[in-house]
Amino acid sequence: MKRTLLAPVAALAVSTAMLTFTVPAAADGHVEATAPSLDDVLAHERRDGDRARDQHRRPVETLDFFGVEPTMTVAEYGPGGGWYTRVLAPYLMPAGQYIAFNADSDARTYRNRAQEARSKGWTERFTSGLAEAMGVDADSVMAFETDEMPEGAAGSVDRVLIFRSMHGLNIGNNADEVLGAARMMLKDDGMVGVVQHRAPEGASYDDYGARQRGYMRKQDVVAIFEANGFELAAESEINANPADPADWEIGVWTLPPVLATGEDDERRSEYLEIGESDRMTLLFRKAD
Numbered sequence: 001m002k003r004t005l006l007a008p009v010a011a012l013a014v015s016t017a018m019l020t021f022t023v024p025a026a027a028d029g030h031v032e033a034t035a036p037s038l039d040d041v042l043a044h045e046r047r048d049g050d051r052a053r054d055q056h057r058r059p060v061e062t063l064d065f066f067g068v069e070p071t072m073t074v075a076e077y078g079p080g081g082g083w084y085t086r087v088l089a090p091y092l093m094p095a096g097q098y099i100a101f102n103a104d105s106d107a108r109t110y111r112n113r114a115q116e117a118r119s120k121g122w123t124e125r126f127t128s129g130l131a132e133a134m135g136v137d138a139d140s141v142m143a144f145e146t147d148e149m150p151e152g153a154a155g156s157v158d159r160v161l162i163f164r165s166m167h168g169l170n171i172g173n174n175a176d177e178v179l180g181a182a183r184m185m186l187k188d189d190g191m192v193g194v195v196q197h198r199a200p201e202g203a204s205y206d207d208y209g210a211r212q213r214g215y216m217r218k219q220d221v222v223a224i225f226e227a228n229g230f231e232l233a234a235e236s237e238i239n240a241n242p243a244d245p246a247d248w249e250i251g252v253w254t255l256p257p258v259l260a261t262g263e264d265d266e267r268r269s270e271y272l273e274i275g276e277s278d279r280m281t282l283l284f285r286k287a288d
Contacts, residue, residue: 035070035095038063041087050083053257056276057195059087061238066193066283072158075099075185077178078165079126088161093134099157100126100143101181103174146181157185159193164214164279166196166221171212179228183286192230192284195239196221197277200246214252218280230284239279252277 038060042051068074070091079085079100092098102122123143131138144150160182162169169175182192199208199215207213209220222232248254254261255271265271 036091038070038087038091041091044090046090047086050086053083053276056239056241056256057083058238059084062193062195062281063087065234065236065238065281066159066161067191068159068161068193069096070094071096073097073099073156074159074161075101075157075182077160077162077182078102078168080163080165084161084163085130089130089134093136097142099153099185100130100141101149101185102145103169103172103178104145104147106147146177149181149184154184155187157182158187158190160186160190161193163195164197166194166224167212167214167216170209170216170220170224175224176228179225179230183229186286188286190286191233192225194221194282194284195279196282197252198240198246198280203246212251213248215246215277218282221280221282225284226287229287231287232282233285234283236281236283239281241275241278243274244276244278246278 041047042054042059068088068091072092073096074088074092076084076088076099085098085100089098105122123145126143127138127141130143131141134141142150142153144153162178162182166175169178179192186192197215199213199217203215203217205217205220208215208217225232244255246252250260252258255274256276259265259268259271261268261271
């Protein structure tokens, strides 16, 4: 199996100049990396197409709650379209390390050959796209699938971040694989930060665990982590949205940014007013 990237190159590969950071030389000629401020990263023009979602995804508050620092080694599961990658990579790469990882593409079931090709080609696309965008050699970008974790990755990671992906891991039966890899990568005091679409109070597992609505019950997320050697350390309402009833027939994709029902849906303005989904924000540590 080849090493690859989840996000299409077009989503990540903004111009090299837009993602290059200055690395000053000290008086003795030694080159030292300077960590950028998160405010500068968020304000950069490369995020002009992303910034409208900040009000819903609250990256400053979320990364602060997860305890992410620019000198840390941070692994993001399933970068997808790259929204958080365009925050994390430029924030971490100058003085820390950004890692992308995904589930084993050989173990998945695919709807068609095109989907299989996209999945199995993600690491090459990711590493080359991010390397070009950051103006670095592709060898300096670490991206891998769980069955190909490189030597030295075990016990090296400060934070693993999983954004809006637990429902897919649950439905696809990949949670044990991914959380097992996360536990292996983490330092003893490392932690896993999770943002996940939240099912409404009193929801049944049949409606929100066994069905692909995108929403999950908090108790099910916690149970999955506990089964894989973690315990809940903290939780926050940073990404809560009480305006979302979370009971849409076709799931979370009814709301922005997907708006799956189309432009002709007479309730479209209502979906836009609600904004993105109600989300739980959880922080897990290794259990004793």
